[in-house]
Amino acid sequence: MAAVRALVTALVLVLAVALQAVVFSYFSIGGVVPNLALLVVVAAALVRGPEFAAVLGFLGGLAIDLAPPADHVAGRWALALVVVGYLAGRVRHDAGSSAVAAVVTVAASSFVGTSVFALSGMLLDDPSVPAAEALRVIPLAVLYDVLLTPFVLPVLMRLFRRLRPHRMAY
Amino acid sequence: MAMPSPRRRPSRTVLVLLLLACFTIITLDVRGGEDSPVDPVRAAVGEVFGPVESGTAAVVRPFRAVPEFFHTTGGLRNDVARLEAENATLRGQLATTDVARNRAAELDGLLSSSRQTGYALVPARVVAMGPAQSFSRTVTIDAGTSSGVHPDMTVLNNDGLVGRVIRAGRGTATVLLVVDQESVVGGRLGSNMEVGFLRGRGDLGGDARLDLDLVDTSATPGKGDVLVTWGSKHGAPYVAGVPIGTVQAIYSSPRQLSKRAVIQPFVDFSSLDLVGVVVDRSAASDRAVIRAGRLDSAKAGTR
Numbered sequence: 001m002a003a004v005r006a007l008v009t010a011l012v013l014v015l016a017v018a019l020q021a022v023v024f025s026y027f028s029i030g031g032v033v034p035n036l037a038l039l040v041v042v043a044a045a046l047v048r049g050p051e052f053a054a055v056l057g058f059l060g061g062l063a064i065d066l067a068p069p070a071d072h073v074a075g076r077w078a079l080a081l082v083v084v085g086y087l088a089g090r091v092r093h094d095a096g097s098s099a100v101a102a103v104v105t106v107a108a109s110s111f112v113g114t115s116v117f118a119l120s121g122m123l124l125d126d127p128s129v130p131a132a133e134a135l136r137v138i139p140l141a142v143l144y145d146v147l148l149t150p151f152v153l154p155v156l157m158r159l160f161r162r163l164r165p166h167r168m169a170y
Numbered sequence: 171m172a173m174p175s176p177r178r179r180p181s182r183t184v185l186v187l188l189l190l191a192c193f194t195i196i197t198l199d200v201r202g203g204e205d206s207p208v209d210p211v212r213a214a215v216g217e218v219f220g221p222v223e224s225g226t227a228a229v230v231r232p233f234r235a236v237p238e239f240f241h242t243t244g245g246l247r248n249d250v251a252r253l254e255a256e257n258a259t260l261r262g263q264l265a266t267t268d269v270a271r272n273r274a275a276e277l278d279g280l281l282s283s284s285r286q287t288g289y290a291l292v293p294a295r296v297v298a299m300g301p302a303q304s305f306s307r308t309v310t311i312d313a314g315t316s317s318g319v320h321p322d323m324t325v326l327n328n329d330g331l332v333g334r335v336i337r338a339g340r341g342t343a344t345v346l347l348v349v350d351q352e353s354v355v356g357g358r359l360g361s362n363m364e365v366g367f368l369r370g371r372g373d374l375g376g377d378a379r380l381d382l383d384l385v386d387t388s389a390t391p392g393k394g395d396v397l398v399t400w401g402s403k404h405g406a407p408y409v410a411g412v413p414i415g416t417v418q419a420i421y422s423s424p425r426q427l428s429k430r431a432v433i434q435p436f437v438d439f440s441s442l443d444l445v446g447v448v449v450d451r452s453a454a455s456d457r458a459v460i461r462a463g464r465l466d467s468a469k470a471g472t473r
């Protein structure tokens with residue numbers, strides 16, 4: 001059972017990374033696409049807590065870092081999504097209860113995730129991220145993630161509840 | 171989530187371990203430079219994600235092309251027509267640019283025209299686009315080493331220069347667009363043959379622009395001048411004579427040594443689909459390679 005759960009989780013991550021590169025590039029707002037992997041991590045955090053979400057964030061971030069067409073230094077999205085998973089997991093008792101709180105959590109996670117990625121790029125100079133570009137992209141990214149939340153987050157949260165080991169059910 | 175679970179402090183160990191892992195990977199990749207130890211992993215992941223991305227794109231493409239089906243019935247016929255049109259317009263542009271005329275006047279016409287029009291192209295489609303959140307402008311194309319595509323090859327479409335291949339897997343390749351901030355292309359002005367360096371700004375949409383720094387400070391580009399690639403040794407990473415864009419505005423300041431021109435690219439980078447990768451004429455490929463054939467001789471007759 002554990003193997004099946006891990007397989008389904010991995011499949012969801014791979015699909016999220018592929019969809020955001022392939023499908024959503026047709027619906028991008030100024031090149032910005034919704035960060036589906038981040039939504040997966042936030043959903044996992046709200047259902048399963050910080051440890052699980054941080055591990056999932058690490059794996060999902062690494063997938064974004066390594067899958068084509070990525071060309072930045074590997075590990076930057078991994079770092080961003082680990083932070084996102086942990087933070088979102090810490091607030092899950094407050095955010096898991098109401099829809100508004102969940103949307104606010106997504107907005108905050110998206111802001112933190114994209115900012116951490118942009119800041120790591122500025123520190124490493126890879127690629128040289130101009131502050132103006134970051135200031136344009138980050139609000140758009142937050143907006144798009146929030147727009148997609150009502151459609152994606154409930155489905156993902158239901159999936160992660162189904163995937164939760166039974167002894168932990170409450 | 172009917173009942174709240176007893177609150178407990180989440181273990182910091184997992185977080186610290188994961189953060190350390192991230193920093194290790196980043197350090198390995200940054201310090202590794204050209205032969206980074208992460209590259210084999212990247213290639214392996216590319217082999218997994220390449221087919222997934224190609225497959226997803228294949229599933230999605232029919233829905234995206236729904237409006238087109240109302241205009242024409244045969245999808246394959248459509249493809250062939252577009253490829254032929256790409257080939258023809260490309261050749262037309264190459265022949266009509268000022269550079270081609272200038273070079274003919276400089277008596278190396280024969281040599282250069284054979285080099286300019288003799289490009290063999292591997293057709294490919296863009297299957298995935300990097301998000302703006304990653305701050306680099308890259309796309310995945312569905313042709314890789316099995317089709318004869320290798321790193322440092324020029325990528326173009328029927329409008330002009332698209333970019334260059336930076337990484338190639340078996341079935342997919344990653345292309346760095348010329349509008350990327352890290353991209354530098356040698357460019358040549360069609361009107362006076364002056365050369366310069368072209369840098370991207372990172373914008374993708376209709377307002378995508380490139381900045382040109384001319385080597386010769388006394389040279390003045392004219393508005394509307396056509397810019398083509400300068401070309402490198404053995405055509406890597408850029409072959410010569412591919413149209414890039416037109417001069418839109420010229421700036422010069424006393425403090426700067428060279429003049430700066432703003433170039434509007436011919437290619438619409440936000441709607442990239444069919445592209446061609448310039449390969450060696452004798453390159454082995456598992457798909458049809460567009461080679462300069464009868465069009466070549468037709469061109470030679472008209473010149």
